[in-house]
Amino acid sequence: MLRQVAIRASAAARSAAGPAAAAQRRHLAEAAVAADKLHFNFLLPGGAIQKDAAVDMVLVPASSGVMGILPRHAPTVAQLRPGVVEVHADGAKEKYFVSSGFAFVHKERTDVCAVAAAPLADLDAAAVTQGVADAQAAMAAAKNDTEKAEAQIGLDTYTAMRSALAMA
Amino acid sequence: MQYRCTVQYIWLQFCEVWPMCHTVWGLVTTAFQTPCKSLTVASSIALARRCSGPLPAPSLGHLLPRPAIAPERRSARRLNHGCLLIAVTPPGHPGELRSPSGCSLYGPGTMTSRVALKVAMRAAGNSPGAAGALGASLSGRGSLWAPVAPAMASVGTSRGQSSPTAVAMEEQVRWVNLKVVRERMKTVSNIGKICKAMKLVAAAKLRGVQSLQQASRPFAVGMGDFFSKMDELEAATTAEASKKDPTGDKKKQLIIAVTSDRGLCGGVNAVIVKEVKLMMAEDEGRTPTGIMLVGDKGREPMRRVHGDEIVVSFKDVFKAPVTFPQVCMIAEDVLSRSYTDVILVYNRFKSAMEQEPVRKPIVGLSTLLESASVFDEYEFDSDMDSAQVFVDLFEFQLATQLYNALLENATSEQAARMSAMDNASRNSTDMHAKLALTANRVRQAGITTELSEIVAGAASVS
Numbered sequence: 332m333l334r335q336v337a338i339r340a341s342a343a344a345r346s347a348a349g350p351a352a353a354a355q356r357r358h359l360a361e362a363a364v365a366a367d368k369l370h371f372n373f374l375l376p377g378g379a380i381q382k383d384a385a386v387d388m389v390l391v392p393a394s395s396g397v398m399g400i401l402p403r404h405a406p407t408v409a410q411l412r413p414g415v416v417e418v419h420a421d422g423a424k425e426k427y428f429v430s431s432g433f434a435f436v437h438k439e440r441t442d443v444c445a446v447a448a449a450p451l452a453d454l455d456a457a458a459v460t461q462g463v464a465d466a467q468a469a470m471a472a473a474k475n476d477t478e479k480a481e482a483q484i485g486l487d488t489y490t491a492m493r494s495a496l497a498m499a
Numbered sequence: 500m501q502y503r504c505t506v507q508y509i510w511l512q513f514c515e516v517w518p519m520c521h522t523v524w525g526l527v528t529t530a531f532q533t534p535c536k537s538l539t540v541a542s543s544i545a546l547a548r549r550c551s552g553p554l555p556a557p558s559l560g561h562l563l564p565r566p567a568i569a570p571e572r573r574s575a576r577r578l579n580h581g582c583l584l585i586a587v588t589p590p591g592h593p594g595e596l597r598s599p600s601g602c603s604l605y606g607p608g609t610m611t612s613r614v615a616l617k618v619a620m621r622a623a624g625n626s627p628g629a630a631g632a633l634g635a636s637l638s639g640r641g642s643l644w645a646p647v648a649p650a651m652a653s654v655g656t657s658r659g660q661s662s663p664t665a666v667a668m669e670e671q672v673r674w675v676n677l678k679v680v681r682e683r684m685k686t687v688s689n690i691g692k693i694c695k696a697m698k699l700v701a702a703a704k705l706r707g708v709q710s711l712q713q714a715s716r717p718f719a720v721g722m723g724d725f726f727s728k729m730d731e732l733e734a735a736t737t738a739e740a741s742k743k744d745p746t747g748d749k750k751k752q753l754i755i756a757v758t759s760d761r762g763l764c765g766g767v768n769a770v771i772v773k774e775v776k777l778m779m780a781e782d783e784g785r786t787p788t789g790i791m792l793v794g795d796k797g798r799e800p801m802r803r804v805h806g807d808e809i810v811v812s813f814k815d816v817f818k819a820p821v822t823f824p825q826v827c828m829i830a831e832d833v834l835s836r837s838y839t840d841v842i843l844v845y846n847r848f849k850s851a852m853e854q855e856p857v858r859k860p861i862v863g864l865s866t867l868l869e870s871a872s873v874f875d876e877y878e879f880d881s882d883m884d885s886a887q888v889f890v891d892l893f894e895f896q897l898a899t900q901l902y903n904a905l906l907e908n909a910t911s912e913q914a915a916r917m918s919a920m921d922n923a924s925r926n927s928t929d930m931h932a933k934l935a936l937t938a939n940r941v942r943q944a945g946i947t948t949e950l951s952e953i954v955a956g957a958a959s960v961s
Contacts, residue, residue: 374721376823376902378714393880408725409880410888433895435725436877442721444899446823 339413339430339446339488369402370440373418373427375448380427381418390417391434391443392491400434400441407436413491415451415498416443426451428495430488456496462489674945680938684931691927697763698920705851705913711820712848712906719903722896728873729862753789753810753838754778755901757845757908758797760817765915767846767908768796770856774844778858779805789838793829793905810836817912821905823898830898839863841897845904846911852918854911861900864893 368385389400392414398407411432418425432445466486473479756775758768775790775797782788790805792798792812801809813829833841843859867889879885 372717372721374718376715376718376899377711379717382717395880398880405878406876407878407880408874408888408892410891433722433892435721437724442724444718444721444895 339484367402369400369404371418372440372442373416373448374442374444376446380448384418384420386418386420388417388419389441389443390415390419392416392429393434398434400436404436404441406438407434409434409436411443411445413488415495416445416448426495426499428454428492451495451499454492454496459489459492459496463493465489677938677941677945680934680941684934684938687927687930687934691924691931694920694924694927698917698924701764701913701917701920705910705917708820708906708909708913709848712910715903715906719899722899726862726896729867729870750840751787751789751838752782752840752842753791753833753836755791755793755833755841755843755904756797756801757843757904758792758794759908759912760795760815761912762796763916763919764912765919767854767911767915768794769800771844771846772797772800774856774858775801776804778842778844779808789836791833794908816905817909821902821909823902826902826905827898830894830901833897833901834894839865843900843904845908846915848907848910848914851914854915859900859904861897862893864890867893 368387369389371381371384371386371389373379373381373384387401391398391400391409392412393409394412395409397414398409400407411429411434413430414428416427416429418427427445427448428451429443429445430447432443435442435444463486466482466489469482470479470486473482754775756771758771762768779788788808789810790801790808791810792801793816795812795814798809798812798814811832816825816829840863841861843861845857845859846854847857848854868886871885871889879888
């Protein structure tokens with residue numbers, strides 16, 4: 332799993348035109364988030380994209396399908412696949428591409444812990460196309476199962492990026 | 500009886516030159532009063548210019564006028580030493596002028612005369628009586644060398660043809676102490692400069708790594724929060740288990756000791772090593788333990804005591820800022836070894852002044868699976884079975900905590916280095932000040948000694 336994580340993270344980092352930090356919006360810690368709002372943290376190893384934010388809804392790419400998290404959601408642990416995290420706050424939508432990670436829905440707050448994330452707008456379509464091609468080539472050239480698996484992970488991530496860009 | 504005289508400048512030191520010259524002239528004239536029948540100012544000048552001839556009667560009132568030996572003084576200056584020495588050689592000996600290092604300036608010659616002179620000077624300086632005795636014996640026997648012998652023995656120089664360097668060293672010994680102190684001062688101030696530079700570098704690096712570490716903390720806390728219930732539970736169960744079964748069946752623990760790659764960072768590495776040794780001692784060998792070293796500085800001290808337990812050691816981890824993929828590689832290595840428990844030992848960064856070693860146990864996979872009921876309130880959303888989610892979660896948690904530990908330790912390292920180097924540069928300043936005091940004292944003592952020699956010499960003459 333860790334190898335997956337590392338490969339996905341590097342794939343996402345390669346395709347992101349600017350650092351995720353550029354679009355970081357930090358909210359000051361609010362003592363209590365209103366009951367009809369979702370207390371949301373969007374965390375990365377290298378920093379927080381959103382910390383103690385009050386949002387309306389979050390869509391996360393869980394491995395079983397896209398999952399919408401609203402306030403008072405049942406406690407859940409969701410494994411993330413490469414895909415788009417959508418944060419809905421005050422009628423505005425923010426989209427981030429995440430490589431992998433976990434989403435924890437606690438009773439009182441929701442944490443999305445991703446390995447790598449970048450604003451969807453920062454993804455470079457040309458680089459993604461190139462990445463898909465490279466991953467396919469690597470897949471074809473793979474000699475053993477490990478290489479094949481690694482190439483598959485890369486291909487999955489780049490394909491997810493491509494479809495995310497196509498949808499945006 | 501006539502003697503050829505040569506003038507030697509051996510110790511001309513800067514502004515003290517003139518009184519010294521005068522004294523030595525006076526002294527020589529006194530000591531060799533009898534053989535040197537007459538020494539006038541004119542012949543003194545001639546002497547200074549390395550001329551030989553009959554010596555006129557001594558007249559101490561007429562010390563050498565300043566301009567008289569100006570050319571010699573200049574050449575003596577080049578020797579970088581102070582004080583004037585006159586050598587008296589018996590007839591037939593070629594006159595000579597030697598530098599303190601022993602190389603001849605004006606041609607070859609014997610050093611004996613210089614030794615004699617030196618001894619005479621010393622005797623006169625230290626006790627006027629000895630100078631008087633010397634003068635008396637010189638006059639009595641008419642031989643220059645015989646009476647010098649006992650005085651020479653008293654200063655530990657062998658009679659006769661002593662080596663030029665020995666003489667030179669004799670002359671210089673008064674200033675050797677000063678020289679040593681000055682060299683030490685220079686060393687100390689240089690080391691101080693290096694320490695100061697290292698401190699600045701550490702401060703700059705600290706700023707970078709600290710911002711990284713602070714940014715990553717929420718992530719580790721977010722992951723850790725989920726497992727916090729687990730920790731409580733595990734603490735309870737392990738306490739219970741240890742009560743039931745003190746040997747701990749099938750347990751295998753891995754201690755991950757995080758140290759720095761570079762030294763000169765205070766005690767951050769020593770405390771980690773101490774902590775790990777303590778853990779090993781507490782365990783008393785009940786649990787099979789492996790030690791994983793991240794960073795190079797724990798290897799040497801750990802190897803001595805727990806060499807057999809070390810399973811792997813990573814170095815140059817902190818050469819570049821720690822990244823998550825890099826940590827994943829280390830975590831993979833941990834996972835490839837079958838340990839039931841993993842304990843991270845690292846320095847937690849509290850402030851730039853304070854770091855503390857912490858042990859952070861990471862719940863093992865088997866324990867996690869056994870006590871999955873803690874997470875019953877959570878729904879697991881995955882296309883895989885829940886056991887696989889736990890495995891993934893555990894791996895992710897391990898990498899996250901390891902990442903956090905590495906960053907905390909890197910921050911602690913830079914902070915500790917900064918304060919260690921700050922202390923070191925401050926110490927070097929203190930040390931330099933103390934040495935400067937010593938140097939001045941030595942210098943002044945030297946001057947005082949010379950002055951008293953002058954006075955004593957003059958007193959013995961009158």
